[in-house]
Amino acid sequence: xxxxxxxxxxxxxxQGRAALVAYMTFGDPxxxxxxxxxxxxxxxxxxxxxxxxxxxxxxxxGPSIQRAMERxxxxxxxxxxxxxxxxxxxxxGVATPIVLFGYYNPIFVMGPATFAERAARAGVDAxxxxxxxxxxxxxxxxxxxxxxxxxxPLVAPTSTPDxxxxxxxxxxxxxxxxxxxxxxxxxxxAPVDPARLAQIRTASGSPVAVGFGIRTxxxxxxxxxxxxxxxxxxxxxxxxxxxxxxxAPERVAALVRELAAAMIR
Amino acid sequence: xxxADEIAKLTEPTRGRFGEFGGQYVAETLMPxxxxxxxxxxxxRDDASYWAEVDSLLANYVGRPSxxxxxxxxxxxxxxxxxxxxxxxxxxxxxxxxNCIGQAVLARRMGKRRLIAETGAGxxxxxxATVAALFGLPCEIYMGAEDVMRxxxxxxxxxxxxxxxxxxxxxxxxxxxxxxxxxxxxxxxxGDTFYLIGSVAGPHPYPWMVRDLQSVIGREARRQILDQxxxxxxxxxxxxxxxxxxxxLFAPFIDEAKVRMFGVEAAGDGVATGRHAAxxxxxxxxxxxxxxxxxxxxxxxxxxxxxxxxxxxxxGLDYPGVGPxxxxxxxxxxxxxxxxxxxxxxxxxxxxxxxxxxxxxLETAHAVAALEHVAGLVGKTGLIIVGLSGRGDKDMVTVxxxxxxxx
Numbered sequence: 001x002x003x004x005x006x007x008x009x010x011x012x013x014x015q016g017r018a019a020l021v022a023y024m025t026f027g028d029p030x031x032x033x034x035x036x037x038x039x040x041x042x043x044x045x046x047x048x049x050x051x052x053x054x055x056x057x058x059x060x061x062g063p064s065i066q067r068a069m070e071r072x073x074x075x076x077x078x079x080x081x082x083x084x085x086x087x088x089x090x091x092x093g094v095a096t097p098i099v100l101f102g103y104y105n106p107i108f109v110m111g112p113a114t115f116a117e118r119a120a121r122a123g124v125d126a127x128x129x130x131x132x133x134x135x136x137x138x139x140x141x142x143x144x145x146x147x148x149x150x151x152x153p154l155v156a157p158t159s160t161p162d163x164x165x166x167x168x169x170x171x172x173x174x175x176x177x178x179x180x181x182x183x184x185x186x187x188x189x190a191p192v193d194p195a196r197l198a199q200i201r202t203a204s205g206s207p208v209a210v211g212f213g214i215r216t217x218x219x220x221x222x223x224x225x226x227x228x229x230x231x232x233x234x235x236x237x238x239x240x241x242x243x244x245x246x247x248a249p250e251r252v253a254a255l256v257r258e259l260a261a262a263m264i265r
Numbered sequence: 266x267x268x269a270d271e272i273a274k275l276t277e278p279t280r281g282r283f284g285e286f287g288g289q290y291v292a293e294t295l296m297p298x299x300x301x302x303x304x305x306x307x308x309x310r311d312d313a314s315y316w317a318e319v320d321s322l323l324a325n326y327v328g329r330p331s332x333x334x335x336x337x338x339x340x341x342x343x344x345x346x347x348x349x350x351x352x353x354x355x356x357x358x359x360x361x362x363x364n365c366i367g368q369a370v371l372a373r374r375m376g377k378r379r380l381i382a383e384t385g386a387g388x389x390x391x392x393x394a395t396v397a398a399l400f401g402l403p404c405e406i407y408m409g410a411e412d413v414m415r416x417x418x419x420x421x422x423x424x425x426x427x428x429x430x431x432x433x434x435x436x437x438x439x440x441x442x443x444x445x446x447x448x449x450x451x452x453x454x455x456g457d458t459f460y461l462i463g464s465v466a467g468p469h470p471y472p473w474m475v476r477d478l479q480s481v482i483g484r485e486a487r488r489q490i491l492d493q494x495x496x497x498x499x500x501x502x503x504x505x506x507x508x509x510x511x512x513x514l515f516a517p518f519i520d521e522a523k524v525r526m527f528g529v530e531a532a533g534d535g536v537a538t539g540r541h542a543a544x545x546x547x548x549x550x551x552x553x554x555x556x557x558x559x560x561x562x563x564x565x566x567x568x569x570x571x572x573x574x575x576x577x578x579x580x581g582l583d584y585p586g587v588g589p590x591x592x593x594x595x596x597x598x599x600x601x602x603x604x605x606x607x608x609x610x611x612x613x614x615x616x617x618x619x620x621x622x623x624x625x626x627l628e629t630a631h632a633v634a635a636l637e638h639v640a641g642l643v644g645k646t647g648l649i650i651v652g653l654s655g656r657g658d659k660d661m662v663t664v665x666x667x668x669x670x671x672x
Contacts, residue, residue, distance in 0.1 A: 056436060056571040057553065059445040060292045060452065066435055073571065080566045104290060105552045106570025109562055131290045131552065156294035158455060163296065181294050182453040 002150045005097040005125050005173035008047040009207040009228050017263040018224035019174075021209050022046035022256055023101065023233030024240065025068040026085055027054055027077020033245045034072070035085050040249035041236070042089070042096040045260030048174075048209075050128070050231065053082045053102030060103075060130045062185040064234045068241065079106040079115075083122040090123035097125040097173075099152055104129050104140070113143045120147035126173060128152040134166050141170065155200055155208075157181050167204035174207045174229060175200060179214070185234030188213050194226045201228070217262040224263045232259055268316035271484050272477050275516050276590075281469035282557075284596065286589035289468040291448075291555045298455045303470040305375050310477065315370065322366045323481065326399070327356045329363075331482075333489035333650070338620040345640035348494065349653040350486045352510065353625060359655030360482060360510040361392035361463060367478035368461045369396040377459035380404045383447040385412055385440035385506070386581035386628065387419025388655055389463030394428035396461075404428040407446040409439040412580045418659050437574050440506075440584045444554050464507025465588030468555030472512075472588050479513025486650055487517050499643040500525045503652030504631040505602065506542065506582035508591045510654040515600060525601070525642070528591060529635040531577035532604035542575035543604040544587040545595050553585070558592040561585035578607035578663065579627035581655075605634040611667055614657065626655035627663065 012019040022041050026034050038049055054069035054077050061069070079102075086098055100119065107115045107129065119127065127149060132140055134153055141151045153167055156178045167175055177200060179192050192210055200208050210223050211231025223230045239252045281287055281303075289299055309315040323329040332351040340347045352360035372380060380397045381404070384390030390406040397404030406423055410432040413420055423430050436442035444467075451460040465472040465479075483501075490498050501518060503511035505528040518524045533541035541547065544559045551560035553572060561573040562585070575585040594600035605613070610627055613634035618624050625633065632651050639649055657664070 057441060057445050059448040059554070062449070070435070073568075076567060078567055078571075079569050105560070105562060105572065108552050108557075109549075109564060109570035130292055131555070133289065133291065133293050133296050135296070136288055136290055154293040156292070156296075158294050158297045160297050163293075178294060181455055183449045 002171070002173045005048065005150065008097055009174055012047055012263065013228065016265050018227055018265065019047035019209065019229040020045065020260050020263050021048040021050055021211070021229050021231040022236055023050040023052060023231060024236055025052040025054060025065060025072055026082040027072025027075050028068040028237065028240055029071055029245045029248065030075040031077050031081055031085065033248055035088055036249045037240060037252050038089055039092055039094055040253040041256050042094045044253035044256035046096060046256055048229070049096050049098045050101045050233070051082060051086065051098055053079050053100055053106060055103040055106060058103065060183055062183040062234065064185045064237050068237045079110060083118050086122040086124050098123065099126045099128055100124050101128045102130070104131050107140065112140050116143040116147045116149060120149050124149055126150035126152050128154070128176060130154070134163065152176055154178055164200055164203045167206070172204065172206045174209050175204050176231065177208050177210045179210050179212045182212065184212060188215065188219065192223065192226060197227055217258045220259050221262040225265055230263065267313060268320055269311060269313050272310060272480065275477060275480055276519065278469060278473050283590040283593035286558050286592040287469050287472055287556050289555060290552045290557065291468045292452055294452045295455060299468055305371060306470050306474045309371055309374065318370050319367050323363065327362050327366060328354065329481065330485040331355055333486055333493060335493060336621050339617060342616065342620055343636040343640045344645055345643055345647040345649050347636060348490060348648065348650045350482060350514065350650055352482060352652065352654050353656035357392045357395050358658065359388040359392070359626065360479060360513065361389045362395065363481050363513070364463065364475050364478045364509060365392040365396045365461060368459070369400050372459035373400060375459065377457060378402065379454065379458045380461050381407070381447055381450050381458055382461045382463060383407045383440065383443040384463060385443070385583060386579065387412065387416040387423065387659060388581060390428070390430070391419050391422045391426070393461050394423040394426035397428060398426045405450065406430045407433055407443040407450070409437070409443045410434050411438040412440065415663060416580055416659055439575070440580070441572065441586070448554070464509040465512045465590060466507040466554060466556065466586055472556065472590055475509050476512040476516055476590060479509050480516045482510065482513040482652065483515060483517035486514060490648065490650060494648050496648065497521055497524055498650045499647040500527060500639050500649045502527045502529065502632050502635055502639050502649060504529045504582060504628050504654060505545070505587060505591060506531070506584050506628065507586070508588040510652045512588060512590055514650070514652040519599065526599065527635055527639050528600050528602045529631045530602060530604040531579055531582035531631055532606040533576040535606055536604055540576040541604065542577040542582050542584060544585060545591060545602040546604045556589045558589040559587050559595070578610060579631065581626070581628040582631065603635055603638065605631045609634040611664065614664065624657040625653055626657045627660045629654045
C-alpha cells in the first residue's frame, strides 16, 4: 500500500502540483456523518485522507481537534469504528489512500498484530502515530509491514540530523514535516526553509508533506510551491463544526476544492 | 558515603526502561529535548558538585533530614512497631519539594529560563512555584479545573508565590488533563522551557531522575532505622498515585531481600465499583504520557484504548497511570500493591490524628490505612516504616465535608 500512497505524490508532481493531504477526525460530529464528510472530501480532490482516530488524551493536539475528539467520543467513535469506516468508504468506491492518524494506546490495547491485520483488511494504507517517535516505532511498524501497511514518520523543526538520517530505514511513502513547534492548529505557519525540506527529502528518500498551521488557500499556495504535499487539518475540522451535521460534507468539500486548486504550482 | 556514591548504587534503567516498562512515547518535537535532559541528568548524577548544591538546599531550605519518628501509640493500635518518615515536615509540607529542588538546580545548569509543571493535589505545584521563586524563574502551573476547586488553598499559595495557575477544562479536568496541557506547553516552548514533572511518570529520563531525587527519603530512613531500631525494617509502606514518594522510599532498600514493600493505591469507592484509581491493582499495560506502564483503560470495543476516569477522594492519587518502575516491581513481585478506599483513608487519617497528633494528607492516609494488614504480616515485633508523604492542611475542607455528611 506504500505504492499507492507514493503514487498519489508522484501523480500530483507529474501534474505540476503538490499533493493535498486532508485531515478529519473520525466520528465528528458523529460516525455516520463523518464517513459522508470523508467521502465528500475525497471526491472534492484530496489526494490523501488522514483520518484521525479520537483519543481521550490528545496531548499533541490544539483546542479544535481536542474538541472534535471529545465530540466524536461522546458520539460513540472508537478505533474499531474507524476501521469499519474505512471499510465502508472502500465499499462506496473511495480509492483515495487513507492514513489512520492517532495515538498509540488504543492500538496497543487492541494489540499491534490484530490492529495491523484489521487495518489491512479494512483498506488502510498507512498509520501515523503521534506518540511513537522513530525510537519506539518498531513495535508497530513490524506487524504493519507484515500486512503491507506503511508507517508515516513525523519530522519536527527540532529534529536533529542524526534523527532525520534514521528515516531512510523506514522507506516511508511520505514523511510529515511539522512546520512549527507546537500543537495542531495553534498558530499560523511560519515560512518553511526549502533547504530544510531538501535535506529531509534526501535523507529519507521520501516525499515531504508539510502541516501545522496551514489554514487558507493562500497559506496552502505558498507551501505548495516548495513542498511535495500540504496537510490541512484544523481548518477542515473547524468547517465540520461550523454548522449542522447535514451540511457538514458540503461545507468541508467546498474548502477542499479551493485548497486543491491552490496546489497547482 | 557521598550522595553521588549512594545514588550510583540505585538501579539504572536499561535503554530507558525498567524491564518492559518506560520508554519515550512522545511527539517527535520533544525527542531532542528529552535526549538533552537525559544527557544533562547523566552528567549531574555523577557530579559531586551537583549533589553538593542539592544537598545544601535540602539541608538549609527544605529542613532535611526529615525525622524518622517512632509512633508508639499508633504502633499499639495496629500491632507492630511503626516508624513514620516525616516528609510532611518538609518546607511546603510534602515530599514533592525534594524533586523540585533537584530539577530546578538541573534546569539552571541547563540554562533553561522558564519552569512549567502539572499538579493534582497542588502539592507539586506549590513546590514548583516555591523553587521558581527561590531561583527567580517564571513559572506556570497546569491544574485540572476540578482540582482547582477542591484544592483552593494550594491555588492561592501558588499565586502568592508568583506562579500563574492555568485551570484545565478539557477531558476529566483532573491531573491527567493537566499533564496533557503541560505537554502542549512544552512542545510549543521547548527551546527555553524546563518541564518539571512531579512524579516518577512521563517519558525517560523522568521516572529515573525523579526516583533518584526522591531516594533521599529512603537513604535517610535507612540510616535512621539502623540507628533507632538497630536493624533494617521488616516492611515499608507508602501510598502510590504516580508513585514518587513510594519509589523514593523503596529504591534504597530494593536489594535487601528481607525488607518487604507495600504500595497502597486509591480504591476510591471500591475497586469493584469501577470508581477508583488503583492502576496497578486493577489496570492493564498501556501507553500514557510518554511511558509504557499500567494504566486504567477501557477494553470494550466501543471505548477500546480510551483512558478511563480515575476516582479518589485524594486529588494527588487521582491519576489513571503509574510510574514504570512500579510496574516492573509489580510484575517481578518485589513490591506488593494493595488498595484502600476513600472511607478507609478517612478513618486512617482520623486514627493518626488521634493517636499521634499528626494530621496527614489524604494521599498519605491510604498508606496508614494499610498498616493493620502489613502489621498482620510482620507480627508484633516487626519494624515498619511508613512514608508520611504530606501534611493534611490542604484537605481539611474535604475531610470536614465528608465527616459532616456521614454524621
